[in-house]
Structure formats: C-alpha cells, structure tokens
Amino acid sequence: xxxxxxxxxxxxxxxxxxxxxxxxxxxxxxxxxxxxxxxxxxxxxxxxxxxxxxxxxxxxxxxxxxxxxxxxxxxxxxxxxxxxxxxxxxxxxxxxxxxxxxxxxxxxxxxxxxxxxxxxxxxxxxxxxxxx
Numbered sequence: 001x002x003x004x005x006x007x008x009x010x011x012x013x014x015x016x017x018x019x020x021x022x023x024x025x026x027x028x029x030x031x032x033x034x035x036x037x038x039x040x041x042x043x044x045x046x047x048x049x050x051x052x053x054x055x056x057x058x059x060x061x062x063x064x065x066x067x068x069x070x071x072x073x074x075x076x077x078x079x080x081x082x083x084x085x086x087x088x089x090x091x092x093x094x095x096x097x098x099x100x101x102x103x104x105x106x107x108x109x110x111x112x113x114x115x116x117x118x119x120x121x122x123x124x125x126x127x128x129x130x131x132x
Contacts, residue, residue: 008115013075025127029120035074036113042067043106050099060098061090067105078108 013028020027046063049055064087071080086101 008076008078008112010075010077012073016074026124029123031074032116032120035070035076039067039070039109042070043102043109046102047106050095050102053095057090057093061087064090076109076112079105079112082108 016028016031042063049060064083068083082105089097089101
C-alpha cells in the first residue's frame with residue numbers, strides 16, 4: 001500500500017488488515033473510526049490546554065501518552081513521530097515548542113485522515129457485491 005511506502009503508516013496497519021475476514025470485512029475502518037473519534041477528543045483537549053495554560057505538564061504528558069498509544073496501535077507512524085517530538089519538548093518545559101509540536105501533530109493527524117478516506121471508500125466499493 002502506498003501509505004506504507006510514504007511512511008504515513010507502519011507494519012501495525014498491515015497487521016490490522018490481516019485481521020479482516022469475511023465475518024468482519026470492515027475491521028480496519030471500524031478501528032480507525034474509533035481511533036479518529038478518540039484522538040480528536042485528546043487533540044482538542046491538548047490544544048485547548050496550551051491556549052489557556054490550564055493544565056499541568058504532567059497531565060498534558062499523560063494525554064499525549066494516551067494519544068501515542070492509540071496512534072501506535074493503528075500504525076499511524078507520522079502522527080506517532082510528532083507526538084514523540086512534542087513529548088520531548090514538553091519534558092524540557094518549552095511551552096512554545098510544545099505548541100508548535102501540537103500543531104505538527106494535528107497536521108499529520110489531518111493528513112492521515114485525508115489519505116485514509118479514499119482507501120476506505122475504495123475498499124467499500126470493492127466489497128459491494130456486483131449484480132449479474
């Protein structure tokens with residue numbers, strides 16, 4: 001798949017694809033639907049927190065850790081890379097760098113969503129039984 005070559009996704013995505021079968025043909029899409037729903041909430045929480053500085057660094061790191069885990073479990077490689085960079089900057093107490101990192105995370109996250117949408121549309125089109 002092209003997204004693996006572009007390193008947007010990693011081998012965990014391939015493993016998810018292997019879990020699909022006739023009993024659960026939309027498994028990957030369902031997993032990503034949950035990932036995007038939950039990750040959107042986490043990203044919005046972190047984005048609001050850095051705007052208002054209403055969160056401790058430890059709490060922000062905990063949220064980023066959750067986002068890291070869910071991104072790793074679906075193979076969202078570029079999102080994961082940005083989360084790791086942001087956590088490193090956050091550890092140093094660099095608020096401006098953390099804000100920039102969160103912006104980069106959001107950018108990669110939105111890019112992933114945009115790139116996966118046609119993939120899921122194509123999969124659904126191919127799974128519709130053809131009339132004879």
